[in-house]
Amino acid sequence: MSTDPTTPPAAPTNFIHEIIDGHNASGRFGGKVHTRFPPEPNGYLHIGHAKSICLNFGIAKKYGGKCNLRFDDTNPTKEDIEYVNSIQEDVRWLGFEWDGLYYASDYFEQIYQWAELLIEKGKAYVDSSTLDEIREQRGTVTQPGIANQYRSRSVKENLDLFRRMRAGEFPDGAHVLRAKIDMAHTNMLLRDPVIYRIRHAHHHRTGDAWCLYPMYDFAHGYSDSIEGITHSICTLEFEIHRPLYDWLIEAVGIYHPQQIEFARLNLTYTVMSKRKLLELVEAKIVSGWDDPRMPTIAGIRRRGYTPAAMRDFCETIGVTRFNGMTDLVVLENAVRNDLNKSAPRVMGVLKPLKIVLTNYPEGQTEEFDCINNPEDPSAGSRKVPFSRELYIERDDFMEDPPKQFFRLAPGREVRLRWAYVIKCEEAVKDPATGEIVELRCTYDPETKGGNTPDGRKIKSTIHWVSAPHALSTEVRLYSPLFSVEDLASIPETEDWKTYLSPTSLVVIPDAKLEPSVKTQAVGYRCQFERLGYFCLDRDSTSEKLVFNRTVTLKDEWAKIQKKGG
Template sequence: MSEERSLNFLEQIVEDDIANGVNGGRVLTRFPPEPNGYLHIGHAKSICLNFGLAQKYNGQTNLRFDDTNPVTEDTEYVDSIKADIQWLGFQWANEFYASDYFEQLYNFAVELIKKGLAYVDDSTAAEIAALKGTPTEPGKDSPYRNRSVEENLQLFADMRAGKYPDGAKVLRAKVDMASPNMHMRDPLMYRIKHAHHHRTGDAWCIYPMYDFAHGQSDSIEQITHSICTLEFIPHRPLYDWFIEKLGIFPSRQYEFSRLSLNYTVMSKRKLLQLVNEGHVTGWDDPRMPTLSGYRRRGYTPSSIRTFADRIGVQKRDNLIDVGLLEFCIREELNKTANRVMAVMDPVKLVITSFPEGQTEELQAENNPEDESAGHRKVTFSNTLYIEREDFMENPPKKFFRLGPGLAVRLKYAYIIKCDSFEKDEAGNVTTIYCTHLPESRSGADNSGLTVKGTIHWVSAAHAAQAEVRLYDRLFSVENPAAEEGDFKSFINPNSLQVISNAMVEPSLLEAKAGDRFQFLRKGYFCVDQDSTPGKPVFNRTVTLKDTWAKEAKKS
């Protein structure tokens, strides 16, 4: 019997709250993305954590879009976020938007003004920053800090009415300019922004800052456990201060480490640069760390959930090896993906001892890891395509594939021996000539001959041509965001190799976008959305083995 996984610190908090009857034992979490880009693998960890906690303790999770910045937000991102969450296998209890609460948040701000806990400041951003002080020196009061309640109420109403241009005034909370926590030094609550909002249109020209909108939105929804990443630890005292001063439902904030993955970048700003500058084909480019990119590359929702579970929940930031994510999908596809034969760099092989024009239907196992997967038929003929790398004109001693006088087994078929070959004027091998042993057929071999190598092949007359896209890591250094200089200068020039004339089993012409296969000896692949009838396109999901680990050992 396997030992049960110990509780992570968030599960322990939830269990203690339930045991102590906090909020009546109710669990309500939320996932609050800003709709200014596509979700990436880091968001997947947060999604799995928030939804997973709620599921484990019979609770619910709200999806709330933090749409308080109209300049960067778009309904395209809203739609993509919803699709990604559902693809991962989760469903939210309620769909909310911070903009749903704009009126209520405004009223909360008015209430704080009336309590003498907020004021309108005419200072510029530079002046506010100069008066903020430093972590070791206290800040100085704004000259506008002691305006009367009546004046502040009028000015704030005028801000809402659109009487001032962008940047002319802000609303600040009156907390403590000497606080050792810089976030408590009279933080901004509202700024003026004359911009069209994707949901509220032009109804508002003032928008709440994240620190003011977030905790109050949690409270309005009566969120019991508001789970954020570690950089929000210094924000927690302010989160609690607003809730306490307003006397509203006491949502609580807890923090965990964000997911940082090597050989990529996770900043939405940087990802947007990659898209806008054409370094990738879009947000769903299979090299991108976005969920739509992973989906297109052939990753499964369950492999990403497994990855999130294996990395666990920590209180300390660390860089996770993408090799673990690759291991998760490799492990799953090994069990579930049907095996097929695909030749990436074809060279013609003629079996002179097999009658020209004759064919045989051979039985091929779909998946040795899954008996229920059954078998398929592959057509064998005297003219095949094999991989160019499986033949060497002058093979070294331990080369167990094909060369002059060498014998190998053709997968599912016969043992063949190379007799001769032809080359073109440039010295490239064009045709390999072999003979076969009729008594060596797979499953009925009584030839008595043993060979060390087995290679894959396709029948030249029956093969279908396909485009194969070999994707690799987008960056050539482990932590591009931490390197000096422009992060884009570290883009891996070999992150995509396109093979336009691969030859594959004809059965793959029937495959649909998203179908996944193991190309024997080559890796795991899925059918891309760019496929057209008669011309399939395949994306490499992951190699059969971790080739990067091997390269790292060499260096």
């Protein structure tokens, strides 16, 4: 074994890589790797799908293979071209490009022909029972199912009925086609599953050409086979479906991909159910699929998350076969780490408190060079105006500070970031409310740039904005949408929506920002110094900008939870 310290460490692996390595070593699939990402176009993708996207496309890249994007569009009543378009946008935003764009509906005719082949082989039959009867006849985990009278229909009769189903002779629910497997099988999915149903519905691609649609389980494996997929990777809940996947392919004698299951992503304080996300949208609890509180890729993109952060997050959490819960902190740290390297710094004040520098010349303005990003010297610097009247953060002043408070207070000096050292001389109060409305301060002209030539120590540095030059801005502070860590722990008898956090969105209507942000485009990401990372929202207008808080500088949420807040 080599001990050469210059030898780079082996690339991180996971159990799926190990399976593929075994297949390549044995010559299975001829050493080829061809994956696919197969979403149903019935909603917007969420963070859990991002993990699957990164996995499938990442495997193809690692092995020099291919990855398809295929829409499993077998349920026309729930699908829409809006979802098709959004999914393509999400995949590209994450940084991936598919080798082929396909739809299960591309294969409807071939899949139908295989259904007829199953009938001809005596492995499928038309059942005229109601869906309630079929459910009742399926049995339980401790009792075998019951074969009904339709199971013994002849091949001729089944073919005739199936073809008439396709021709549109029957209404929805009149008949279904079932695979004839084993009504006593311990895996209930193999107790003659329904593989076709009548549905007189307009399809977003095939129009009204079909009124007979394959079930997802039936179309999925056949679509994989047609495309030459080598490794059909899906989440762990489909492990129980794998015997049916295998049976359907083997029953018609076609090319057989390998299905592999991995644990899906579960994130604290987050709901990942498409059905529940749709309910939030339809009930107008959120503003839409791209509400920045939503875990959809559209939502996190609008909030200001970066593709690189999402890819790093998916790499960090890894791929396992064991269901678990990932702390939201892991995701937020990935976002912080990426934005810390890439986001320019600006100064902004969320809760403005006015300062008047009484010894600064009236009407004078000067500019200071402020470094854009201390983590990236190539980012350069910007000019920020300074004047007699400033805004500071209200939380940076206390009239009667405790011992560990080192920011501004009466008689105390602080350093203004990049500018001067100032001293608070007087706090002006509203006579009616007693609220402090203005601070009268003096500045030390010998401390330009924040330096102290006499060597005196200044314990605190605070940010500021020049009042005459400040941009009045709306800032939206986002926190987790739910107040409970594990939504799966909510009893089914309770309404999960009662656990929505009342503080998931706090709007600050009149924050003050330095003028450098005025010309930035929607999607611009930056760090408000000492406050967090923010992103310019599409609701911005020429009259007023709107910024979304992407993530705090520190894990404030964890602090709140630790305190029991």
